[in-house]
Amino acid sequence: MIVRTLAEAEKSDRCVKAENGNWQSVRLSLKEDKMGHSFNITTIFKGTKTHIKYANHWESVYVISGSGKIETLDDGKVYDLTPGTIYLLNEHDEHYLYGGENEDMVVACAFTPPLSGKEVHDENGVYPADVD
Template sequence: MIVRQLQDLEQTERCVRADNWQSVRMLLKNDNMGFSFHITTIFAGTETPIHYQNHLESVYCISGFGEVETCADGKVYPISPGTIYILDQHDKHLLRAHDGQDIVFACVFNPPLNGKETHDENGVYPLEAEEVD
């Protein structure tokens, strides 16, 4: 059995931070579950271009408000607590957090992340990256 506490992982290399987001990687490839699980915070008032060409992702909103826009068709979907969006087609998208409050998500990736991934200039995570313990 694996048991971990979010607040403990926030102080380790499992917490990856960029200018407009933070991702606590609670479950990774080396845990051998076939997927990874993250608590990701998108900082208020930011827009993040994302295009997971190598991964499928499900994203569940725990708290906060914002929107996700699919780049292929320009459709905008509101995000609020209880919303899930699923990137089942490697959808290129823009993720926006409204001013005033961060958005907190629970995210699942397949294939699982190794731990050190950050978005490249196109919003893509590499298929393989440096592992963390």
């Protein structure tokens, strides 16, 4: 059994911050934990816009607190994100993720295949594939 707390992980190398300052992701479970997925608590900072396309992963995202929006690039649809909302990137959907106008948004994220830990978005919004 593995037990960790968010507070512990926030003070470790499991806390990864975007180079552009748009988000912070605390990786509570990773590939090394051998669960078949990884699980993060991520804060999307208010007033930010992040381009994302997980070409190598599927992601499920559940909004815990705050608000934001997601805009899909293929059809231009915009969805409000509020607590209790889940979105599933089941087709490697390219999108923009927006932090709220007045508040940060905190989300729980599960990735398949699991993240290794230090991933950040490349210039195309993609996390690299794990080569192991």
